[in-house]
Amino acid sequence: MNVIYLTTLEKQMEEGKVRQAQFFAGEKTGIWQAMWNEVNDNGKPVQDIWYEGISWEELVHAIRKGLQLKLAEGYKPLLRGIGEEQTGLSAKAEMTQLLQYYGELNADEAVYDELRAWRREQSFKEGRSPFILASNRMLQMIAAFCPQSLEELLHIPGFGQNRASKYGGDVLRITRDKQRQTDFPLDWVAGATDRPQFEAWMNRQLERRVQKEAARQSGKRRLLEAMASGGSLAQIRTELSFTSRELVALLEELEREGYEVLAGIESELAKVPSEQLAEAERLFAEMGDRYLKPILQGLYGEQLPDAQTADGVYEWLRLLRFKTRKMKEEAARERDSGQKAG
Known part of the structure; x- marks a missing residue:
């Protein structure tokens, strides 16, 4: 089971x-x-x-x-x-949940939209997923409490020193001059929260987690079926509303479970111009494969593509990175086997 x-x-x-x-x-x-x-x-x-x-x-x-x-x-x-x-929630964990709940209910929509626009632009510059930069819940909390100093910003769960040093200035430029009805520190939130409503919200989060995991397992099966029938990975990703990161994570999981997934990846990569593939492989070998933005820059130079085109390139780059890593692992295993046999 x-x-x-x-x-x-x-x-x-x-x-x-x-x-x-x-x-x-x-x-x-x-x-x-x-x-x-x-x-x-x-x-x-x-x-x-x-x-x-x-x-x-x-x-x-x-x-x-x-x-x-x-x-x-x-x-x-x-x-x-x-x-x-x-265990039940610790006091710190419960406070985090309370702040997330308050943020979901009270986020200033205009500020939230500004923060999302900043995140979208910044993630494109860095070649990273927007949600690695900052989750929607984090942005909702920022939009609800509107911190006006770096010290206040550090009260937002998840916005630690490292994130603050990189992005604190950008975030505060959006929130610093906004009017607000609340203040820091945020220990007043617990007393201002309707407890039964908060408990109901917590219960909905549990339901969503169960449903999300069920959807992931269903996605794995449908992904296997699509690859077996020669279907497009891009099509199945769209049908399941997965990001390319989530798709690659599922492929990695299936590969660990012993399924053959490289054939499906090869089929998808066959749609990419061979010259681009060869250049990307060369750049991976030269620059490493930890970050994809340098590879994108190597492919396009100073004239980077628009966000929509870049998303498509990142999608096949993730598949190519998966393939090259698997090939490296297989080559290393073959070398080890040869050395042991010798």
Whole structure:
């Protein structure tokens, strides 16, 4: 069984007692399964199968309905995902969640749009994913609290010294002169938050995480099917609404699981002009493959393409990098085998 999500929940009972339950979702040979396990008042284990079948959409519907019912009964998640420590949220983690919740509700839309425009431009300059630069939630918090100094900016979760030294000036140029109704430090947020609404928001985050993981597993299967039938990786990426980074991450995961993925990558790279491919391979060998922006600059010189064209180039560069890394690994293994045999 391929476990896609496993989390423990608990419910406060009478006389200070706690009842624990476990929610599980998984897949085996194309069959999706979601179930709820708990121990009843008599101490006997009870298993409730919410869904078992081949439809991913029906699985997601069953998970959403089942979790909503259990959360309404008073169950609260302990585990945030597979392999995470079985504890409730620490005070720091809960404060982070509170600030994210407040940011989602109260972000100044005009400031948020300015921040996203800055992120888009900066990520293009660096050749990095916008969401590595700063997540939407981080930008929402900044747009909600409008820090006016570097010290205040450091109160935003995730915006540490390193990010502040690189981007603090740019961000503050957007937020420094904006009017705001709140102040720093942000410890007032907890008291200003509607607790039941916050708990409901937390529960929705749990549902989204489960659904996202289920979508990823479904995407892996559809990706395999597309490659087996000679389908386009670009087409399947569009259908699944994956970024090129997410697509390559899935390919790497499938490769680790023993699937042959290079043929599908070769088919996709065959659409790129051979001269560009050869030049990119030369640049990878000369400059390394950690960063893609230097490769893009090497291909186009000072006349860099527009953002849409660059996105397409980055997409096939990621596939080419995946291929070249696999070829290097295979060559290294062959050398090691030859040395051992000798």
